[in-house]
Structure formats: structure tokens, C-alpha cells
Amino acid sequence: MLRQRSEGRDAANRARIDEESHQAFIQQFKDKIGQDGRWWLPALNEADPNGVACWTNLEQFVFVPTGNTPPSGITLEQLAQIARAALTVPEPTIKLSPDAKSFVNLPTWVWLEGVGQPRRTVTAELPGVMSVTLVATLKSIEIDPGTTPDRAEVTETGCGAVGKPYTRGGAFSCGVRYMRASIDQPREKYTLTVTTVWPVDIQSQGGAVPFQFDPVQLEATRDVPVGEIQSNVTPPAN
Structure with missing residues (x-):
């Protein structure tokens, strides 16, 4: 995740606009290096007119130890319904x-x-x-x-x-x-x-x-x- 968010054109543009904010943004990923877990990101149903509004109110990056899911993450029951x-x-x-x-x-x-x-x-x-x-x-x-x-x-x-x-x-x-x-x-x-x-x-x-x-x-x-x-x-x- 650190590599994805600190490299590439988008990262370079953020750093050029505000280097201090960019470094603060990627620090959350540096802090988790070496820890056993996964990063969770929000997803949305683009066909739902309320999808974008819901997505913007969710935390964008959540680190969760292996074997767990975030509080707002998809559950096994929801996966079964899908x-x-x-x-x-x-x-x-x-x-x-x-x-x-x-x-x-x-x-x-x-x-x-x-x-x-x-x-x-x-x-x-x-x-x-x-x-x-x-x-x-x-x-x-x-x-x-x-x-x-x-x-x-x-x-x-x-x-x-x-x-x-x-x-x-x-x-x-x-x-x-x-x-x-x-x-x-x-x-x-x-x-x-x-x-x-x-x-x-x-x-x-x-x-x-x-x-x-x-x-x-x-x-x-x-x-x-x-x-x-x-x-x-x-x-x-x-």
C-alpha cells in the first residue's frame, strides 16, 4: 500500500502541491510496515444513487490484523447474500x-x-x-x-x-x-x-x-x- 500511494503520477502531483500533507498522508502506511494484516478500502455500488454519498463518509484506509474484518466491512452473511x-x-x-x-x-x-x-x-x-x-x-x-x-x-x-x-x-x-x-x-x-x-x-x-x-x-x-x-x-x- 505504501508503494501504491507514494509512487506514480498521482503521488507526484500531491507531493508537488503540498509535500507536507503528502508525507503526513503516507505516514499511516509506513507505520504498518512489517505488521501482519490487510488494508481495507471502501467500495460502492455505482448504480445506487446514494452510493457516492455513503462512500465519502467512510474511512478510506483501514488496517486490520489478519483474520479480522473492519467494523464496517462486509460480513460473511453479506457475502452469502451476494x-x-x-x-x-x-x-x-x-x-x-x-x-x-x-x-x-x-x-x-x-x-x-x-x-x-x-x-x-x-x-x-x-x-x-x-x-x-x-x-x-x-x-x-x-x-x-x-x-x-x-x-x-x-x-x-x-x-x-x-x-x-x-x-x-x-x-x-x-x-x-x-x-x-x-x-x-x-x-x-x-x-x-x-x-x-x-x-x-x-x-x-x-x-x-x-x-x-x-x-x-x-x-x-x-x-x-x-x-x-x-x-x-x-x-x-x-
């Missing part, structure tokens, strides 16, 4: 079987595509001081058929993390069985919603984060027209 704000998960695509249209009492298989890696991580850190890594792992999905239980029966016993793709002759264990046609619904369709659930694990260095984040949840929707198969029974001819 990481959480940067944590995103992919928006999936809902796949169905049957695909274009389902029918009353016919199992409609549900699964997801486009999820990619089911584990997402973000790290926020102050190098050498503290860090927080958030790990979001896709654990399950939740299916909303877009109607009431008397009109649709949801099965989620075999969904796992991304649902269950249709297999010929396979057991139906993830999807919806509609029991009423959608002819009386808006646009004559049900709107099915699948929510991916990503629990978040916190890994930290420099202390423990005293809270836990709620799981990250992301919804995807799909229109499902449901028809009704009609059959006529005629008596045999005499």
Missing part, C-alpha cells in the same frame, strides 16, 4: 406422453429436458480472508395439473429429480391422470405446471453462516388439451 443473488438454475422444458393431446383416464407421463447438470455452484469471496460457496442440487419436481383434485390425479412416487420419460410397457409413476375433459376450461386446455426444487447447501471459510437459504424453485408450464373418447354400442342384428 452469492445467493448470483445463483441461477436452468429453466427446463416439459415433455409429455401423449404429447399433443391427452384423454380422460389416460396416464399422461411427465418429465423434463434441458436441465443439464443437476448441481450448480456459486462462490463469493474476499481472497485470503473469507469465502462462501453455495451448492444448489436438483432433488425433486412438483406437478400441478392446473385443476382441482376431482378433475385430475397426480402421481409423483417415481418422479425423482427430472420426472420419468415414457417407456412402452413401463409402470406409470410420474405424471397426471385427468378425469375430466378440458372442453370447459379457458382455451379448452389445462395449464400444467412443473416446479423444480433445488435445495441449497452453504459451504463457508472464515466462520459459519448462521442461517440456511430456502430451496431455489423454478416453474415451467405447458398447455394440456384433454379430450374424451366416445364409443357407441349397437345391438347385434337379428
Whole structure:
């Protein structure tokens, strides 16, 4: 820090304008030579209209012994919030079987595509001081058929993390069985919603984060027209 503040064009200009003030300014850095610690400087969010005013009221150079942070410095909890704000998960695509249209009492298989890696991580850190890594792992999905239980029966016993793709002759264990046609619904369709659930694990260095984040949840929707198969029974001819 002494080298940064006593060399270069800016330092030379300050010394030329007022050598005595310049020497008094860099004395604070000379006093800390050989001590184990770090210099902290204020930072600001330039998008915040109050950022500059806040920054000018903060002490510009704070020396803190190794392993500590200044009273107004960022905390481990704040670092975790920064990481959480940067944590995103992919928006999936809902796949169905049957695909274009389902029918009353016919199992409609549900699964997801486009999820990619089911584990997402973000790290926020102050190098050498503290860090927080958030790990979001896709654990399950939740299916909303877009109607009431008397009109649709949801099965989620075999969904796992991304649902269950249709297999010929396979057991139906993830999807919806509609029991009423959608002819009386808006646009004559049900709107099915699948929510991916990503629990978040916190890994930290420099202390423990005293809270836990709620799981990250992301919804995807799909229109499902449901028809009704009609059959006529005629008596045999005499």
C-alpha cells in the first residue's frame, strides 16, 4: 500500500502541491510496515444513487490484523447474500406422453429436458480472508395439473429429480391422470405446471453462516388439451 500511494503520477502531483500533507498522508502506511494484516478500502455500488454519498463518509484506509474484518466491512452473511443473488438454475422444458393431446383416464407421463447438470455452484469471496460457496442440487419436481383434485390425479412416487420419460410397457409413476375433459376450461386446455426444487447447501471459510437459504424453485408450464373418447354400442342384428 505504501508503494501504491507514494509512487506514480498521482503521488507526484500531491507531493508537488503540498509535500507536507503528502508525507503526513503516507505516514499511516509506513507505520504498518512489517505488521501482519490487510488494508481495507471502501467500495460502492455505482448504480445506487446514494452510493457516492455513503462512500465519502467512510474511512478510506483501514488496517486490520489478519483474520479480522473492519467494523464496517462486509460480513460473511453479506457475502452469502451476494452469492445467493448470483445463483441461477436452468429453466427446463416439459415433455409429455401423449404429447399433443391427452384423454380422460389416460396416464399422461411427465418429465423434463434441458436441465443439464443437476448441481450448480456459486462462490463469493474476499481472497485470503473469507469465502462462501453455495451448492444448489436438483432433488425433486412438483406437478400441478392446473385443476382441482376431482378433475385430475397426480402421481409423483417415481418422479425423482427430472420426472420419468415414457417407456412402452413401463409402470406409470410420474405424471397426471385427468378425469375430466378440458372442453370447459379457458382455451379448452389445462395449464400444467412443473416446479423444480433445488435445495441449497452453504459451504463457508472464515466462520459459519448462521442461517440456511430456502430451496431455489423454478416453474415451467405447458398447455394440456384433454379430450374424451366416445364409443357407441349397437345391438347385434337379428
